[in-house]
Amino acid sequence: MSKRLVQDLRLPVDVALDRSTALPMYLQICRRFKTAIEQGHLKPGDRVPSARALATELAVARGTVDMAYRILADEGYVQVRGAAGTVISPTLPAPEAGTVRPVPAADPDTHPSHIDHDGNMPKPLQMGLPALDAFPRKVWNRLVGHRLRSGDVSRLAYPHPAGLDQLRQRIATYLGVSRGVSCLPEQVFITTGLRATLELTLRSLSKAGDGFWFEDPGYILARPFLLNTGLRVVPVPVDRHGLQVDEGKRLAPDARFAMVTPSHQSPLGVTLSLERRMALLDWASSVGSWIIEDDYDSEFRYQGRPLPALKSLDRHDRVIYSGTFSKVMFPGLRLAYVVAPLSVVDRFEAVAYNLNAGCPFLFQAGVADFMAEGHFSRHLKKMRALYAQRRAITQRVFNHLLADQLRIDLLAGGLHVLATLPDAADDAGMAAHVHAAGLAANPLSPWYMAARPKKGLLLGFANLVDEDDAIRVARRLRHALSAAADY
Ligand SMILES: Cc1ncc(COP(=O)(O)O)c(C=O)c1O
Incomplete structure (x- = not known):
């Protein structure tokens, strides 16, 4: 808590401690607190750091902070509770509307507003989430707890920037057995997610102005990142056989990269045909380009092999090859990986060393143990069966209760379904109504860049726990869509 507070106090630049002004330090400290309270960074009941800790943090005398706290207490901003510490007055009124500094609005085109980053339970139908209720938390807590208690002091040092050896080995084995990808552990780099994987890859292999084929429609959260890299992002249309490789060759024959989701196209869910796979590989080897395979949820496939x-x-x-633990375990882990081609492992390694100081040891070790003890494959097996059930329930219930509003045709894999809407529908407007009603339908059309957008709603089914839950959510969706139609 005190850590958060001290960091917050640094936020308002205009109230930084200034040793050159005539305003005494203790009054400057008071002003920082008042500003932090007015701006909502500090709330009634929040604990403030001890005078000693804050004095050290701000490099002022302890008496200076004592004085500031006394004034704040006299003015009713804080309550001193002896050994229990000092807290922001619980009776302090909440800041008036308009005094809280507004957060810059996210780009509505590319920021899926349904994603909850505040630690609240995500809204029903949020796409991209695995079944949070079904993750074996007890097993996970035991494994991580065991590592935590192991008392191995070497683990307090910096982790390896490329990833924990044990985890790299486990991933290499898993990929060989389950995905037909043969690689050495040294080729596997652990990252904190797809965007970190892209950062590592592009810093290793790209230069400004390089062409980059991007599926159209394509993964909406990768787009703003790519558009900020200085690369020439070329939208390449997708049809029912996946990325149109011929179109890519026509639009940017010399592109240095092509990023694809071959197993389960994001968001349409189609599979890249064998013919297109071969054409893409031929193109890449003939012009010396790189293909980034985003294999984010291929483990869940319900039709065919x-x-x-x-x-x-x-x-x-x-x-x-880019993989993630976000779907097969849970996204709060922030652990993913990339397999570098052998010829460029040294470049990835050099960049990994410069880019960051690695991922936290504890969670990497937890995942390695989870895999080593067989929980990972057991969990996947269970989830395949569970998702097949939840997906079928969602389709049946939604197509029945919302028959006049949308139509769900099942995708072969993944954790979401695509509800198609009439072409004239305003899917973004509808999704805004749905969002206001507390559900997280994601409109399809903003996922397009240049191609003519199709209209639809992307609905995550993994957290609809049973038929009753699906019925409740479908009724709420029905209500929200009717309200949108009347609007
Ligand atoms: C298309 C696609 N790729 C990759 C990811 C994984 O991203 P991360 O590993 O950053 O959680 C997701 C997650 O939703 C996704 O939808």
């Missing part, structure tokens, strides 16, 4: 990764067909080592 699981598909091997594109990387498994890669005879010329042009594919950079």
Whole structure:
């Protein structure tokens, strides 16, 4: 708590401690607190740091902070509770509307407003989430707790920037067995998610102005990141066989990168056909380009056989394979990985060393243990069956209760369904109404860049726990869509 507070106090630049002004330090400290309270950074009941800790943090005498706290207490801003510490007065009124500094609005086109980053339970239908209720938390807590208690002091040092050896080994084995991807542990780099994977990859292999094929429609959260990299992002249309490789070759024959979601196109859910896979690999090897295979949720496939990764067909080592633990375990972990082609492992390694100081040891070790003890494959097996059930319930219930408003045709895999709407529908407007009603439908059209957008709602089904839950949520959706239609 005191850490958060001290950091918050640094936020308002205009109230930084200034040793050159005539305003005494203790009054400057008072002003910082008052500003932090007015701006809502500090709330009634929040604990403030001890006078000693704050004095050290701000490099002032302890008496200076004591004086500031006495004034704040006299003015009713804080309450001193002896050994229990000092807190912001619980009776302090909440800041008036308009005094809280507004947060800059996210770009509504690319920021899915349904994503809750505040630690609240996500809204029903949020896409991209695995079944949070079904993760084996007891097992996980035991494994992480065991590591935590192990008392190995070496683990308090910096972790390896490329990732924990044990985890890199486990991933290499898993990819070989389950995804047909043969690689050495040294090729596997642990990252904090897809965007960190892209950062590592692009810093290792790209230069400004390089062409980058991006699926159209394509993963909406990667787009703003890519548009900020200085690369020439080229939207390449997707049809029912996946990325139109011929179109890519026509639009940007010399592109240095192509990013694809071959197993389960994001967001349309189609599979990249074998013919297109071969054409893409041929193109990449003939022009010396790199293919980034984003294999984010291929583990969940409900129709036909699981598909091997594109990387498994890669005879010329042009594919950079990107995986994540966000779907197969849970996204709060922030652990993902990338497999670097052998010829560029040293470049990835050099960049990884410069880019950051690695991912936290504890969670990497927890995942390695989770895999080593067989929980990972058991969990995947269970989740495949559970998702198949939840997906079928969602389709049945929604198509029945919302028959006149939308139509769900099942995708072959993944954790969301696509509800199609008439072409004239305003899916973004509808999604805004749905969002206001406390649900998290995601409109399809903003996922397009240049191609003519299709209209639809992307609905995450993984957290609809049973038929009753699906019925409740479908009724709320029905109500919200009717309200949108009347608007
Ligand atoms: C298309 C796509 N790629 C990758 C990811 C994984 O991202 P991360 O590893 O950052 O959680 C997701 C998550 O929703 C996704 O939808």
